[in-house]
């Protein structure tokens with residue numbers, strides 16, 4: 544598919560008002576997206592676990608307005624007006640306007656809430672942007688149903704277009720709509736993979752990865768000093784960029800047999816190397832920056848020591864921040880949780896952590 548396939552046939556916006564609600568989860572990448580071209584096209588393919596408990600619920604109500612001159616919307620977080628979100632949403636609306644021609648015909652009220660604490664340092668852009676994209680797709684569906692022109696959106700392409708739109712809001716958001724593993728970015732070994740939207744991982748996955756656990760240790764809840772968007776852009780002209788993109792492609796090839804065979808040693812090595820490479824890219828860009836904190840490293844060292852002592856296949860990954868995602872099979876959960884409580888919680892800000900597990904994606908409420 545190409546971009547223009549997502550432009551619907553013209554339809555009249557004949558409905559005056561309505562409201563839709565979607566809940567959509569966060570995700571954690573195993574092979575990381577870091578570096579992008581124009582129009583939110585990733586430099587390399589990525590794959591992520593969809594999460595279950597960390598999610599955003601968004602209610603979108605829409606009211607027809609007299610003109611179609613400008614975007615008109617207001618945003619509420621947990622019932623409180625949140626104008627801080629407006630620039631990102633305005634930019635998102637501009638990017639998707641051509642694919643959702645009704646956007647300037649309505650006033651939108653966006654009411655959103657997260658299951659995880661606000662300012663926990665957990666990126667809410669993946670869950671938030673995917674929930675908003677799904678709401679907008681439901682509006683498109685409602686409007687085109689009411690129109691004499693047949694729906695531009697077939698049921699089967701609903702998720703595909705929602706993922707396409709979510710990507711234009713935040714790249715990693717396109718991997719949050721489905722579960723339990725999603726690939727984004729063209730890769731020869733993954734059938735139907737695309738740079739434009741996420742696809743459900745199409746191959747067999749060993750039972751050991753069912754209900755895989757992710758305990759998120761909140762090391763630093765503060766605002767990040769460098770946003771992901773700035774970090775992605777620093778991959779332009781980065782001295783190691785081409786090698787990194789090659790490595791990500793190879794890791795995506797390698798993870799296919801790891802997932803099929805339940806090769807936990809291979810999984811641990813690949814996932815931890817991806818996390819450290821992501822941060823190595825940050826440390827070697829110009830300007831350079833460090834998002835890990837001393838406690839991030841304390842936790843990593845404790846995980847390595849515990850793995851050596853016990854043989855449990857617990858490993859870590861990081862996103863663009865200081866928090867640590869501790870990943871482990873469900874069968875190891877009782878022991879690993881004990882270890883987390885006894886040895887790792889001390890390094891979390893206010894002792895805070897979130898227990899999550901692989902999930903199945905977004906839901907319409």
Ligand SMILES: C[C@@](O)(CCOP(=O)(O)OP(=O)(O)O)CC(=O)O
Nearest residue numbers: 572575576713714715771772862863
């Ligand atoms: C480190 C990452 O989490 C990067 C996420 O980047 P974003 O999706 O937040 O970036 P934008 O496309 O600029 O919104 C790795 C990943 O999720 O693959």
